[in-house]
Amino acid sequence: MPTRSDDQSWGFDTSRFLKQLTERPGVYRMYGVDGAILYVGKARNLRKRVSSYFRKTGLAPKTEALVARIHDIEITITGSETEALLLEQNLIKSLRPPYNILMRDDKSYPYIYLSSHQDYPSLTFRRGRTKKGGGTWFGPYPSSGAVKESLNILQKIFKIRSCNESYFRNRSRPCLQYQINRCTAPCVEFITPEAYQQDVRHATMFLEGKNPAIINDLMEAMELAAKTLEFEKAAAYRDQINHLRHVQEQQSVDSEGGDADVIALSQDAGIVCVVVIIVRGGRVLGTKDYFPRYSIEQSEAELIGAFLGQFYFGGDVKRDFPRDVLVAAEVEGRELLEQALSEGAGREVRIRGNVRGERRKWLELAETNARQTLLTHLASKETVYRRLLALRELLELTETPSRMECFDISHSHGENTVASCVVFDENGPLKSDYRLYNIEGITGGDDYAAMRQVLTRRYQKLVSGDGKRPDLVFIDGGKGQLNIAREVFESLNISDIPLIGVAKGVTRRAGMEQLIDALTGDVFRVPADSPALHLIQHIRDESHRFAITGHRARRDKKRRQSxxxxxxxxxxxxxxxxxxxxxxxxxxxxxxxxxxxxxxxxxxxxxxxxxxxxxxx
CATH class of the missing domain: 1.10.150.20 (5' to 3' exonuclease, C-terminal subdomain)
Structure with missing residues (x-):
């Protein structure tokens, strides 16, 4: 059994992977050294759930056996925990991972079924959907417990019967459900068919998500109960509202019909990530990530067009052509690609971007996964190490930098100025060492004074022996900001830390940045495909993001806004x-x-x- 402290025993760098993992809901897939699937799981919080597998103690024997075989982990982000549950079941059924078979059942999805009785239909729980008996099906839903509890609540609100047909036909007097006010006793015609159908119509509209009036009524009842100090009653209404919202939640990973490949692109710091989500029969079957090489001059439309050509017609892999290819951007050569895809499939294949409903959800899911996958890739050990070596060579440093700091300023028309300091080490972003500085006592909008203040406050501690010493400092700005930084370093007698300014250049486009050496004053450009430039862009963008986030938080706090x-x-x-x-x-x-x-x-x-x-x- 490998030791928990050795990341390399898992086949990949777990600490780096977990640090960049999102806290959003989703599905994770664990693979062995041979690439075979081991386990599929879902999580409300992916970082917390996946991290729990790598704690030092407290794992069950089966879990320890699983963890010992993990060589790689892939994730798919979903819009909610409910969607994660359904996608997890789809993947379990299609991939048949061995550890899921041992530890999880494989039942059909639970549904709510409205029977086809002409006057008094029933509302019941069903496991799996069939075509027999007619009626209306609602679902699928993620868990039987949630459906049964929701049915109980619906019966309390609408008082629709839940008995089977034979029981209903043979009643001569009301049952217990009527006595406890959960049914209107249609079996003995205590309610007219017209009134009962009105309740059925309201319940149906609610399950279809077309009528929020029921929730509004419950909210008003909850507020009234709270005003009259009936807090237990108000809490019960609150719970009903939560359950009703849950049962009507739409599922974007299991919808009616549709075959599509959903493609989204994300790019940052010189890297492009393309995510392909495979949807067959209306179900999301899985995702695949690609990192194509590209030229800085290529537009997003050109990138997508080139990728589609390579994906469907390049290499030896025979693709299963879908009916629709959904993309989140314009596609260069769209008509020609559609013609080629249609010829390859022997039927019409469309490339679509302006879509609604479930297809829009699939596109949003692909975009979210592309962003997260790109962040994980940027933080990978191989990527960071290669970039650090390139940076050392570019700046002619004697040693590979192990700690780099970058500063940026953010404000709104001079108000609520905030400065950020982000830190990168050999593992990428070191978020525990990030710092925000509230800038006070300067003229609003004076970025030079703000930069002077933050650098002085930051490095005075270093001179006094407090704080960690960086190997390299970046300043997000041009010569003016860099000169301020050089003056601060000179006043503090710091002469052995290289200072580099990162200016956006004349065109202000990514890949066209200018680097300025504070020591020599030289201004130079780096090729857009340089790993060193990609690392600098990553650090600069992170400092900018962190400064804006801090500024917004300060602004909202000052305005006492929620x-x-x-x-x-x-x-x-x-x-x-x-x-x-x-x-x-x-x-x-x-x-x-x-x-x-x-x-x-x-x-x-x-x-x-x-x-x-x-x-x-």
Missing amino acids: TLEGIEGVGPKRRRDLIRYFGGIQEIRKASIDEIAKVRGISKTLADTIYAALHNE
Whole structure:
């Protein structure tokens, strides 16, 4: 059994991988040294769940046996934990991983079934969907417990019967369900067919997600109970609202029909990542990541067009042509590619970008996975080591830098100025050493004074013997900011730490940055495909992101705003409706974009904005 302290015993660098892993919900796949699938799991928080496998103690014997064989881990991010559950089941059924077969059942999805009785249909739980008996099916849903509990709540609200047909036909007096006010006793016609059908119609509309009025009524009842100090009753209404929202949650990984390859691209620091999501029969079967080489002059449309040509027609792999290829960007040579794909498939194949509904969800899922996969790749040990060597050669350093710091300034029209300091080491971003500095006592908008203040505060501690010494310092800015940094270093008698300015250049395009050496004053450009430049871009972009995040937090705190108040388009009424619907900020953070869009007055576009703001995207 390998020791937990040795990352290399797992076949890959676990500490680096876990550090960059997202905290969003999703599915993880564990592979052995031969590339064979070992285990598929889902998580509400991917970082916490995957990290639990690599703790030093407390693992079950079966889990220890699994961990000992892990050589690689792949992840797929989903919009919610519910979607993760369904995707996990799809992958288990298709991949048949050995450790899942030992430790997890493989039952069919649970559904809610509305029978086909003409006057008094029943609402029941079913495992698996069939075509017999007609009726209406709702689902699938992630767990039988959630469906049964939700059915109980629906029966309390709408009082629809849950008995089977033979029991219903042979009743001569009301059963216990009527006595406890969970049924209107249609078996003995205590309710007219018209009134009962009205309840059925409301229940059906709710399960289809078309009528939020039920939740609004419950919210009003909850608020009334709270005002009259009936807190237990208010808590019960709150729980009902949460269950009802859960049962109507739409599933983007298991929808009605559709064969598609969903393709999204993300690029940063000179690296391009393309993610392909395979959807067959309306189900997401899995993902595949690619890192194509490209020229800095290529546009996104050119990159996608070139990738599609290589993906479907390059190499010896015979592709299964879908009916639709969904892309999140324009495609160069689209008509020619569609013609070639159609000829290869023997039927029409369309390349589509402007899509709605479930297909839009698939595209958003692909974009999210492309961003996360790119971040993981940028932090990989091989990538960072190669870039550090290139940086050492570029700057003619005597040793490979083991600690690099970068500074940036952020403010809004001179107000609430914040400076950031991000730190990279041989493992990539060292987020535990990131620091934010609130800049005070300067003229608003004076970036030079802000840079002087943050560098003085940072490196005075170093001179006094407190703090860690960097091997290299980057300044996000041109000659002006770099001169300030050089003056601060001279005043503190620091002469052995190289200072490099990173200016955006005349065109201000990625890959066209200019580097400025504070010691010699030389300005030089680095080839756009240089690993050293990619590392510098990564550090610069991270300092910029961290500065903006810190500035926004300070601005919102000063204005005494809630998290929602800083979001454009979310006024007092919409904030109130969001809080009423979800019960609090934490529940809003957990919700998917589609769930947020169900709130009255919140469009899909605004829901996307709210989700991005709450997750700092």
